[in-house]
Amino acid sequence: MIVVTDASEMQKLCRKIKLQGKTIGLVPTMGYLHEGHLSLMRRSVEENDFTVASVFVNPTQFGENEDYDTYPRDLNRDIKLAEEVGVDAVFAPSAEEMYPIGYCTYVEVLGLTEVMCGASRPGHFRGVTTVVSKLFNITQPDRAYFGQKDAQQALVVRRMVRDLNFPLEIVILPTVREKDGLALSSRNTYLNDEERKAALVVPESLRKGKELLQSGERNAAKIIEAVKKVIENEPLARIDYVDLRDIETLREVETINGPVLVAVAVWIGKTRLIDNFVWGDYPCFGKC
Ligand code: AMP
Numbered sequence: 001m002i003v004v005t006d007a008s009e010m011q012k013l014c015r016k017i018k019l020q021g022k023t024i025g026l027v028p029t030m031g032y033l034h035e036g037h038l039s040l041m042r043r044s045v046e047e048n049d050f051t052v053a054s055v056f057v058n059p060t061q062f063g064e065n066e067d068y069d070t071y072p073r074d075l076n077r078d079i080k081l082a083e084e085v086g087v088d089a090v091f092a093p094s095a096e097e098m099y100p101i102g103y104c105t106y107v108e109v110l111g112l113t114e115v116m117c118g119a120s121r122p123g124h125f126r127g128v129t130t131v132v133s134k135l136f137n138i139t140q141p142d143r144a145y146f147g148q149k150d151a152q153q154a155l156v157v158r159r160m161v162r163d164l165n166f167p168l169e170i171v172i173l174p175t176v177r178e179k180d181g182l183a184l185s186s187r188n189t190y191l192n193d194e195e196r197k198a199a200l201v202v203p204e205s206l207r208k209g210k211e212l213l214q215s216g217e218r219n220a221a222k223i224i225e226a227v228k229k230v231i232e233n234e235p236l237a238r239i240d241y242v243d244l245r246d247i248e249t250l251r252e253v254e255t256i257n258g259p260v261l262v263a264v265a266v267w268i269g270k271t272r273l274i275d276n277f278v279w280g281d282y283p284c285f286g287k288c
Contacts, residue, residue, distance in 0.1 A: 001083040003090045007098065007138050010091045014052065014139045022049035026141035028132060031055035031092075032072040032186035033081045036176040040145040043173055045086040052139045053082045054091040056098065060106075061127030072189050091139065098134060107133045109156050109163070112250050116152050116263060117274065120240050128153055129160050136161075141168050148285055149175040149183050151261055151276045155250065158284075172285055175275070177203070183275045190271040198236035199268045202275045205230040205242070209262045213279050218256045220244045231266055240265035240272060247282050256280075 004010045014024055025044030029037050037053075044051040055078050062068035075092055082090050106126055112118075113125035136144065146154040151172075158170040175183050181203035182188065182196075191199055209227045217223055227242045245252055247259040259280030266273050278285045 001079070001087055001089065003079055003092060005091075005093050005097065007093055007134075010052070010089070010093075011138045011140075013089065014050075017050045018140055023142040024048055024139060025051045026135060026139045026144040027051065027053045027087075028135050028144065028146075029053060029055055029078075030057045030071065030186065031078045032074060032189070033078045034176075034184045034186065036147055036149060036184040038081060038085050039176050040147060040173055041082060041085045041087050043171065044143065044145050047171075048141075048143060050088045051086065052089045052091055052141070053087045054093075054135055054139075055082075056091075056093055056131065056135075057095075058098070058127055058131040059095050060099065060130055061124050063121055063123060066121070067187075067190075070190075072186050091135075098131065106130045107160065107164075109160050112152070112156050112159055115245070115250055116241060116243055117265060118152070120265060120272075125153070125156050129156060132157055133160070133164075133166075136166050136168065143169045143171050145171045145173060147175060148172055148276070148278070149185070150274070151263060151278070151285070152250065155247075174285075181207075183273075185273065187271055187273065191268060195236060195268045195271065198234050199271075199273060201231055201234040201237050202264060202266050202268075202273050205264060205266075206262060206275055206277050209244075210277055210279070213256070220253050220256060220260075223256075223262070227262070227264065231264070236268055238267040240267060247278060247280070247285070 025048030027040045057071050107129040108126045154172045205227045208230045209223050212223050224242050231237050242264045244262050247261045259282035263276035
């Protein structure tokens with residue numbers, strides 16, 4: 001496996017691979033890899049001739065008072081794990097490499113980015129779509145792999161790919177969880193023991209929502225209320241949002257009669273956790 005830090009070197013390598021008629025899979029990450037990331041990499045290795053995993057803590061997707069400086073980093077460990085699952089190249093540029101002095105170009109998806117995490121984290125998705133566009137141009141992938149854990153991000157990127165005619169497929173894979181149900185996240189490392197226990201309220205609250213849907217409830221407000229109530233019972237938890245939205249448009253729905261995304265963002269102490277599930281038949285999430 002090769003490790004590349006220089007964008008033009010990475011681009012040259014990928015161009016060479018494409019000229020050989022080979023397919024490229026890209027797995028964008030911010031590193032501190034866990035099984036969630038590795039599941040995407042394994043799938044990419046299966047489906048493509050050459051897999052690039054990027055490891056880049058992208059400053060433009062963090063707000064001023066967010067955790068850019070403290071975000072966990074361990075590139076050597078990431079390189080080892082990526083190699084173990086068969087990744088061919090790790091692209092690990094510096095912030096200066098991706099955003100040199102004078103940098104002033106951004107990519108923005110409207111609408112889908114104005115709600116949920118976009119409302120809580122202004123500018124976040126602009127940073128995401130900008131860096132992902134750059135990664136697409138650098139690595140020229142046939143497929144790029146994203147986790148359902150960040151469902152809104154996956155939908156926003158897929159919209160961008162369609163709108164801007166990026167010649168690639170977005171593959172969205174299921175959320176990988178701990179045995180007790182907590183979604184894997186690099187940010188889980190921020191939680192102390194007490195907070196880690198309290199964090200279970202996140203999957204628990206979603207289970208409650210799913211239960212209601214399974215028992216036939218179709219009133220969105222009632223489901224949201226029930227999910228909120230579970231979270232409010234945990235003293236260490238503070239709700240950022242609980243939302244139930246149309247999976248395609250991310251518009252709020254009153255009555256559920258098509259596939260919807262049920263998503264929550266919850267503060268546990270100083271750590272913001274997100275999680276979601278999709279209700280209804282929507283083959284692009286989890287199944288394909
Ligand atoms: P991150 O490093 O947090 O930016 O995540 C990089 C990619 O891994 C994104 O597409 C995430 O959605 C995905 N990812 C993160 N956590 C999980 C998880 N628990 N299960 C599946 N995919 C995940």
